[in-house]
Amino acid sequence: MKYYNIITLSVIYLLLISVINHAQVVNIPILVTDGTSNGKDTLRFGLDPSATDGIDAHLGEAELPPVPPSGIFDIRFVGTNLNPPLQLGQGIKRDYRTGSANYVGIKTHQIKFQRSNSNNNIIINYSLPAGVTGRIFDLFGGIVLNDSITGSGSVTITNTGISTVLMRINYNLGSIGINNNTNLVSDNIVLCNYPNPFNSVTKIKYQLSVKGFVKITLLDMLGRELVTLLNKQQEPGYYALDFNASELSSGIYFCKYESSSYIKINKLVLVK
Numbered sequence: 001m002k003y004y005n006i007i008t009l010s011v012i013y014l015l016l017i018s019v020i021n022h023a024q025v026v027n028i029p030i031l032v033t034d035g036t037s038n039g040k041d042t043l044r045f046g047l048d049p050s051a052t053d054g055i056d057a058h059l060g061e062a063e064l065p066p067v068p069p070s071g072i073f074d075i076r077f078v079g080t081n082l083n084p085p086l087q088l089g090q091g092i093k094r095d096y097r098t099g100s101a102n103y104v105g106i107k108t109h110q111i112k113f114q115r116s117n118s119n120n121n122i123i124i125n126y127s128l129p130a131g132v133t134g135r136i137f138d139l140f141g142g143i144v145l146n147d148s149i150t151g152s153g154s155v156t157i158t159n160t161g162i163s164t165v166l167m168r169i170n171y172n173l174g175s176i177g178i179n180n181n182t183n184l185v186s187d188n189i190v191l192c193n194y195p196n197p198f199n200s201v202t203k204i205k206y207q208l209s210v211k212g213f214v215k216i217t218l219l220d221m222l223g224r225e226l227v228t229l230l231n232k233q234q235e236p237g238y239y240a241l242d243f244n245a246s247e248l249s250s251g252i253y254f255c256k257y258e259s260s261s262y263i264k265i266n267k268l269v270l271v272k
Helices: 002-021
Strands: 026-033 040-048 074-078 094-098 104-114 122-127 132-138 146-150 152-157 164-172 192-194 201-208 212-219 225-234 237-244 251-258 263-270
Touching (some): 040 074, 040 104, 146 152, 146 263, 201 212, 225 237, 225 251
Parallel strands (some): 040 094
Antiparallel strands (some): 026 122, 074 104, 104 164, 122 152, 132 146, 201 237, 212 251, 251 263
16 A cells, blocks of 8 residues: 555656746737627746747647637737747637746747627737736837837737737846836837928938847838848947938838847828
8 A cells, every 4th residue: 555655646746846937937828808798818938948939738838729700809920930830720729838947038929819809899808917018019010010018018909900910029127126116118219300391302210228129111002022221230328310202103112120129110101
């Protein structure tokens, strides 16, 4: 009898060790709803030392069946940010990524949703722990939706035809306990162009508060990238970039600034 008790205790011990080893460093739930009684569900994301960018069964990640028919609420993580990418129409409810207790970096998740009624708004409710901030934006780089998230709150997605958004999460876990309240979402950016409206040439000015890679592109009204104006690493400071649009026709364009922790878009009006 004592022999079997020892075996039982050993099994329990191994199970406990397994659970401890696979306990997420960060485990964040987000409640997503479209305002109806049946239109709500919870997704989870975070960090785990044993996680990959794929589907990790030991962390409770499991591939979902195809999206249900129209009129049935659905929410899931999808997209090419998973490795290997899941096919469109599939997805997962939990999406943990590799990260330790002092991880500093950025992870991007793609969220796909389906309203129970096409007129309903989608509301993403979140409560982020210390050292975690982020941004939720559309696939056009934030032209329609571009909301920062920190602490507790919600992001409302109105009925604009959007069914997929990106959630970029900034982890600064190494600063916890050092009284560092820096918001990683922002580079304290000042992005402007003058003159605007302009005839052929305008000057794009911006400020970079930390050293990093900067990309500035020109988009058309549909969010398509037309020209890459800048794509390189820069030191902190103020910068000015001359943009010559002599080969473009009159109309409305968008200047998109993107760094590792920030996205901002300005409207440009070209008049010839």
